Amino acid sequence: MRQRKPSFSWRKVTESKLFFPLIAFALILLFDFIVVPGFFNIQVREGNLYGSLIDILRNGSTISLLAIGMTLVIATGGVDLSVGAVMAIAASVAALLMNPYVLATELPPNLMKLINDPNFTYLPLWIVILVALIVAIICGLWNGLLVAYVKIQPMVATLILMIAGRGIAQLITNGVRIQIFYKPYAFIGQGWIVLPFSLYIVALVFAIAWLLTRKTAIGMFIESVGINARSSFYSGIEEKKIKLLAYTFCGLCAGIAGLVASSNIKTSDAFNIGMTNELDAILAVVIGGTLMSGGRFSLLASIIGAWIIQGITTSMYAVGVPAFALQAIKGVVVILVILLYSEQVRGLVRRFGVQKGA
Amino acid sequence: MRRGYGPNRGLFSIEDVAAALGKLGDLFPSYQRFIPLTATAVLALTAYGVGAIFYPAMRDPQVFINIFRNNAYLLISAVGMTLVILTGGIDLSVSGMMALAGVASAALLREGWNAWAVILLILAMGMAFGATVGSIIAYTKVQPFIATLAGMWVARGLCFFISDDAIAIRDRTFHILGATKILIPGLSDPSAKQGDFVSIFVVVSFIVLAAAMYLTHYRRFGRTVYAIGGNEGRNEQSARLMGLPVNSTKVLVYTFNGFCSALAGIALAVNVMSGHGLYANGAELDVIASVVMGGTALSGGVGYVFGTLFGVFILGVTQTLIQFNGTLSSWWTRIVIGLLMLMFIGVQSLLAARKRGRGQAAAREDGARTSAAMRRRRLLILGGSGAIVALGIGVIAISLTRGPAGGETADTTSTPGSGRCELKPFRQDQAEIAVETGAVIAYERNGGPNCIDELYFIYPDGRIVGDDGVNKVEKQATPAEVDTLLAGIKELGWFTDEMYNTWHTPCKQCFGYYVTVSYDDQIKTVKGVDGGTDAPADYLVVISLLKAIVPGFTAVP
Numbered sequence: 058m059r060q061r062k063p064s065f066s067w068r069k070v071t072e073s074k075l076f077f078p079l080i081a082f083a084l085i086l087l088f089d090f091i092v093v094p095g096f097f098n099i100q101v102r103e104g105n106l107y108g109s110l111i112d113i114l115r116n117g118s119t120i121s122l123l124a125i126g127m128t129l130v131i132a133t134g135g136v137d138l139s140v141g142a143v144m145a146i147a148a149s150v151a152a153l154l155m156n157p158y159v160l161a162t163e164l165p166p167n168l169m170k171l172i173n174d175p176n177f178t179y180l181p182l183w184i185v186i187l188v189a190l191i192v193a194i195i196c197g198l199w200n201g202l203l204v205a206y207v208k209i210q211p212m213v214a215t216l217i218l219m220i221a222g223r224g225i226a227q228l229i230t231n232g233v234r235i236q237i238f239y240k241p242y243a244f245i246g247q248g249w250i251v252l253p254f255s256l257y258i259v260a261l262v263f264a265i266a267w268l269l270t271r272k273t274a275i276g277m278f279i280e281s282v283g284i285n286a287r288s289s290f291y292s293g294i295e296e297k298k299i300k301l302l303a304y305t306f307c308g309l310c311a312g313i314a315g316l317v318a319s320s321n322i323k324t325s326d327a328f329n330i331g332m333t334n335e336l337d338a339i340l341a342v343v344i345g346g347t348l349m350s351g352g353r354f355s356l357l358a359s360i361i362g363a364w365i366i367q368g369i370t371t372s373m374y375a376v377g378v379p380a381f382a383l384q385a386i387k388g389v390v391v392i393l394v395i396l397l398y399s400e401q402v403r404g405l406v407r408r409f410g411v412q413k414g415a
Numbered sequence: 416m417r418r419g420y421g422p423n424r425g426l427f428s429i430e431d432v433a434a435a436l437g438k439l440g441d442l443f444p445s446y447q448r449f450i451p452l453t454a455t456a457v458l459a460l461t462a463y464g465v466g467a468i469f470y471p472a473m474r475d476p477q478v479f480i481n482i483f484r485n486n487a488y489l490l491i492s493a494v495g496m497t498l499v500i501l502t503g504g505i506d507l508s509v510s511g512m513m514a515l516a517g518v519a520s521a522a523l524l525r526e527g528w529n530a531w532a533v534i535l536l537i538l539a540m541g542m543a544f545g546a547t548v549g550s551i552i553a554y555t556k557v558q559p560f561i562a563t564l565a566g567m568w569v570a571r572g573l574c575f576f577i578s579d580d581a582i583a584i585r586d587r588t589f590h591i592l593g594a595t596k597i598l599i600p601g602l603s604d605p606s607a608k609q610g611d612f613v614s615i616f617v618v619v620s621f622i623v624l625a626a627a628m629y630l631t632h633y634r635r636f637g638r639t640v641y642a643i644g645g646n647e648g649r650n651e652q653s654a655r656l657m658g659l660p661v662n663s664t665k666v667l668v669y670t671f672n673g674f675c676s677a678l679a680g681i682a683l684a685v686n687v688m689s690g691h692g693l694y695a696n697g698a699e700l701d702v703i704a705s706v707v708m709g710g711t712a713l714s715g716g717v718g719y720v721f722g723t724l725f726g727v728f729i730l731g732v733t734q735t736l737i738q739f740n741g742t743l744s745s746w747w748t749r750i751v752i753g754l755l756m757l758m759f760i761g762v763q764s765l766l767a768a769r770k771r772g773r774g775q776a777a778a779r780e781d782g783a784r785t786s787a788a789m790r791r792r793r794l795l796i797l798g799g800s801g802a803i804v805a806l807g808i809g810v811i812a813i814s815l816t817r818g819p820a821g822g823e824t825a826d827t828t829s830t831p832g833s834g835r836c837e838l839k840p841f842r843q844d845q846a847e848i849a850v851e852t853g854a855v856i857a858y859e860r861n862g863g864p865n866c867i868d869e870l871y872f873i874y875p876d877g878r879i880v881g882d883d884g885v886n887k888v889e890k891q892a893t894p895a896e897v898d899t900l901l902a903g904i905k906e907l908g909w910f911t912d913e914m915y916n917t918w919h920t921p922c923k924q925c926f927g928y929y930v931t932v933s934y935d936d937q938i939k940t941v942k943g944v945d946g947g948t949d950a951p952a953d954y955l956v957v958i959s960l961l962k963a964i965v966p967g968f969t970a971v972p
Contacts, residue, residue, distance in 0.1 A: 136560075209760055212505075212560075213713045217760070220700055221753025227746035336507075336564050349558045385572020391565040395557050 074346040074355035078362055081344065081394055085368040093375045105249040109371060117367030118255040119144075119314045119321075119331075123338035124345070124359040125259075125266050126310030129303040131342050134283040134351030135204055135211030137307045140338055142222025143196045144315030144331030149226040151189040151316055152235040152325030154180045155242060175240040182241050190312045196222070197308015201301035219335065226327035235325045246321030255317050259360070262310060266356055269306075279303060283351025337366055344394055365394075451710030451763055452722040458755075459729040462736065470739045476602055477611045482731035487616040488513070488682040489698070490727045493705045494620075494627045495675025497723045498668045500706055501631070503644035503651070503715025504559035506669065508548060509676040510698035511570030512541055514691070516680025518574040520589075521582035521690030530588030538677050544570065545673020549666040567699070574692030581691035584684060592616075593685040616682040623675065627720045630671075639664045644715025704752050705730050708759050717763075729755065842870055850933050855901060857931040858961050873897060900961070901934050930961065 089096040089109070099108035123140050130137045155178045178185070196218060203214035237243065248254035270276030281289040282296045290296045311331075318330050343349060344365055345358035369390050373383050467473045483490070492509050499506045516537045523533045548566045552559050584590075596612035603610020631637030642654040643661055655661045684690050703713075709726030711718025733751050846857035854872035858881075871881030877892040931938060 207761075207764065209764055210714050213707065213756075213760055216700075216703065216707075216713075217753050217757050220704060220756065221750045224746040224749030224753065227744070228750065232744055232746065340561065340564070343558075343561055349560070382572050382575050384568040385570075385576065388565040388568030388570075388572060391568070392551065392562070395561060395565070396551075396555060 074353070074358045075361065077397070078345055078358050078365060081397070082361055082365050082368060085365060085372060089368075089372045089375065093372065096372070096375060105251055109375060111253065113364060113367050113371045114256055115253040116371065117363050118253070118259045119318050120334065120337045120341055120363040120366060121259045121360045122262055122310050122314040122317065123334060124341040124363045125262055125356055126307030127338045127342050128345065128347055128354050128356055128359040129266070129270070129279055130211075130307045131339070131347050131349060132279045132283045132351055132354035133300050133303045134286065135300065135303070136215065136339060136349065137200060137304060137311075138212060138215040138335050139196065139200060139218035139222055140307065140311040140314070141331035141333065141335040142219050142226065143193050143308055143311035144318055144334060145223055145226035145327045146196060146229065147189045147193045147312040147315030148319030148325045148330045149229040149235075149327050150192045151185050151242070151319060152237055153229055154185045154188055155237060155239050156235055175238050178239045178242070182239075185242070186316060189316060190309060193308050193312020193315065194305055195308075197305040197311070198301070200308065201304030204304060205297040205300035223327065226330075230325055230327055232327075234327070237319065237323045237325065243320050243323055246317045246319075255321075258313060258317065262313060263356060263360065266306070270356070275299070275302070280351075280353050283354075338363070340391060341366055449719075451759060452719055452725065454762055455708055455710055455722060455725040455729060455759065459725050459732055462729065462732045466732070466736045466739065473735070473739060478735065480599070480611055480613055480617075482728060482735060483617045483620070484614050485686075485734075486727050486731045487614065487620040488679040488686065488695075489701060489705060489730065490620040490724065491616075491623050491682060492676050492679035492698070492702045493709070493723045493727055494623050494720060495672035496702050497706050497709070497711055497718065497720050498627060498631065498640060499559075499672050500703075500711050500713055501640050501644045501715060501718060502665060502668050504552065504665070504668070505703070505713070506548075506563045506566075506672050506676075507560065507699050508544075508563040508566035508570055509672065509679070509702055510695045511567035511574075512544060512673060512676035513680035513683055513695040513698060514574050514693070515544075515570040516541060516677040517684035517690030517694055518577050518582065518692055519690070520681060520684055521584050522577050524584055524586040524589065525582055530586050530592075534681060537681060538674055541673040541675075541677020541680075542670050543673070545670040545676075546666055548673070549669025552669065553662040553665040571692060578690075578692075581689045584688045584690065589685055589688070593688060616685065619678070619682070623678065624720065624724060627671075631720050636664065636667065640668060641716055644717075646716060650716065701730060701752075704756055707756055708752075710759070710763075712763055845870065846872075846931050850931050850938060855897065855933050856961070859930070873900075901932070904932055904934070 093109075096109045099106055099110060101107075123144075127137060127140065157179055180188075200215050200218060203209045203217070204211045207214075244254060245258070246255055250257070270279065278289070278294050278299050281292075281294055282299050286296045289299075314334070315331060318334075319325050322330075339349075341362035342354075342359045344362035345355060345360075347354040347359065366387075369387055370383060373386055378386060463473070463479070472478065492513065496506060496509060519540065520533050520537050523536070524530065544566070548562055551557055551562045592615055595615050597615065597618065598605055598610055598612050603612065631640060639654065639659045639661070642657070642659055643651050643664060645654075651661060680695070683695060687694070705726035706718075706723050707713060707726070708729050709718065709722030709724065711722060730752065733755070734748055737747050737751075842859060846859065849857050849872040853874060855875050856873040857870070858873070859868075859870045869881065871879055871888070873879050873892075875894060875897055877894045877897050879888075879890040879892060881888050
């Protein structure tokens with residue numbers, strides 16, 4: 058009679074992609090629990106939930122969105138440095154479509170009323186969002202074409218748009234930071250339906266990405282391309298189209314993130330929106346355990362990675378670290394987390410578990 | 416390659432020189448490797464030449480030299496970055512290190528340290544920082560991208576531990592370092608101490624360049640660098656198996672880059688005579704772009720340190736052209752650089768494809784199919800590059816036709832200031848008096864490509880008076896308009912404690928603004944420059960609201 062395997066095995070747990078991100082996130086929350094009194098308090102106001110934990114989730118939604126797209130790109134063995142710039146482009150397009158008068162030489166006489174009116178928008182909201190997202194998708198397609206069909210190294214190909222993109226965004230708004238007064242647009246980033254509205258957007262995008270990659274073969278194709286593009290090609294996977302899809306989806310995610318970010322600060326700030334967010338997103342994916350060289354990925358782990366980054370930021374603010382000094386601490390934490398991830402440390406943890414288990 | 420690497424060699428020997436000459440000769444047949452470099456050089460000089468045709472002021476040799484003066488720090492940093500990229504790595508921490516070097520030296524000088532001791536200490540700090548990052552990359556196999564990113568955050572964050580504000584440098588030695596003019600023989604008159612000159616850091620940057628060229632092309636160290644990065648970084652394992660000191664070389668390369676960024680930071684600090692944690696924001700992109708435009712492949716192992724000089728030069732020419740044009744806004748620099756990068760990368764990948772294609776054709780029978788695919792790709796790349804060049808020329812042509820009516824006349828009347836306006840002191844006292852006598856808003860705008868200086872006062876009854884620097888302007892708006900304007904400004908939170916007087920370093924091409932608003936028994940004043948990052952978020956919105964009501968406003972000044 059065969060011995061029944063224990064359903065819980067230490068090895069299985071440590072090998073899960075979610076294990077290390079969850080441990081790291083738990084450590085951050087533990088730190089908050091000890092150091093910041095009342096960090097876990099959640100208030101209910103007018104049926105909506107508020108609190109530091111909700112803040113982490115809400116403020117992390119931009120990076121979460123980017124991380125979802127970035128995960129797929131990194132899983133194909135590439136990287137997309139342009140997401141921050143694409144965010145700025147999408148935000149600029151949206152703001153311009155809602156209020157093109159700001160740029161006009163001939164100003165309408167009732168301008169002051171128009172741009173202060175919370176119900177004024179030049180084009181209906183759905184067209185604004187649609188056009189902004191289409192522009193973002195075009196940006197993603199451009200990256201995908203350069204990487205997959207022209208065969209330029211991903212880091213270089215996307216660096217082009219990273220450098221030029223912010224210039225393009227400023228070109229679109231003519232360098233003006235367009236203030237967004239339109240209330241329904243502000244709801245994207247600032248609205249609450251029990252939970253922050255942006256969280257539902259993250260959930261929706263996550264669900265789409267998850268269904269796309271885990272309920273169809275696309276996820277496996279992506280991993281296969283990331284592990285070995287050539288052998289995937291020979292086994293009949295159209296690796297170029299898979300890469301194109303990944304970059305396009307990443308562009309779309311960046312576009313959505315740009316809308317969320319701009320509605321959050323109610324401005325199309327071409328210069329600052331998404332600044333260094335590409336780095337945060339890549340970091341989130343790496344913390345989520347996806348290798349930069351491509352291959353297996355976990356979308357959920359990447360989102361937890363984004364929460365970890367936001368958790369560090371939020372808890373440092375809660376402790377009272379000044380905003381600028383935060384960067385230094387973030388850098389140190391990143392190095393620690395990554396050292397924790399290195400094979401040496403992982404091996405150590407596993408051996409420790411095996412010894413205990415035996 | 417085999418020659419001249421015997422044990423126990425002196426630093427220089429006849430053999431060395433002979434080997435060097437021989438190597439130069441060896442390199443010529445494989446001229447293909449020089450194509451990206453030559454392309455950059457030709458393009459840079461052509462761009463400058465075209466500029467000189469359209470803008471007579473650019474024919475002044477000093478303008479040419481200024482490109483190196485303004486970008487000396489970029490060149491120093493780019494040289495270090497070239498080595499890092501040759502090993503197949505990347506270093507994002509350079510801009511952080513530059514800012515840290517500037518702030519740290521400014522802080523130490525404020526404490527009364529000796530300037531030379533400060534410089535040595537800062538350089539040592541840069542090297543230690545580089546060595547740390549390099550060790551993490553070499554020994555724990557962390558991706559260079561991630562490790563140096565963390566390094567950038569640490570360095571930039573440390574700046575703000577030292578000081579939140581910009582620290583001015585008043586040290587005499589630093590002043591001498593910045594102000595010394597080294598006259599160029601042949602272009603100057605030494606007895607009159609006049610003529611064209613370079614600054615000390617231009618010389619320093621060229622010394623760094625020469626040193627790096629010697630290190631990479633004539634020393635074992637350089638050979639190892641190329642070996643690690645070769646074959647798109649896949650050679651690292653082979654290099655290790657060959658017994659090359661891969662790890663220590665990597666650490667050395669990052670240490671050298673740390674040294675270069677610290678030196679660049681000092682050059683920058685001397686240039687602006689102050690240090691602040693926000694300086695050199697995003698400079699790593701410029702540095703990487705220069706290296707790529709200089710013909711070094713980001714995948715590693717391909718390129719020349721010398722090419723980086725042209726990469727930096729082309730960046731400088733782009734900036735200069737945009738400044739001289741005057742109608743193009745500063746963000747065009749970014750777009751042009753992006754397009755240029757695309758072109759260079761296209762050329763590079765074309766060359767790589769040709770090389771690969773040749774290898775395959777020799778090895779295989781089905782060369783016909785490969786070459787067909789290759790021809791298609793070549794067509795694509797050539798077509799793409801052609802389209803980009805056409806686009807670039809188109810943009811320049813359009814901007815020229817749109818340029819200040821008759822570029823020639825505009826240039827001759829305001830040559831010294833053309834595109835290089837320094838901001839004038841704001842006329843604050845005038846504004847204060849006006850506000851005391853009942854004006855609700857005082858709004859000043861100066862600088863910009865055409866060196867304007869406008870000051871307007873808006874009164875609650877809708878009266879707007881002011882001058883555009885020369886003529887008096889008057890306009891009558893309705894009191895309701897003024898009320899809406901004030902309400903709009905209040906909506907933005909200007910009459911809360913968040914708003915404060917702010918000031919940051921002026922940039923070329925920017926407009927400086929000075930706005931005083933008197934409302935609700937409070938007076939708020941904000942000074943700022945457009946295009947900056949640290950102005951309050953709503954500040955430029957107020958400017959755009961103001962522009963709507965103030966007379967004589969046109970979108971393109």
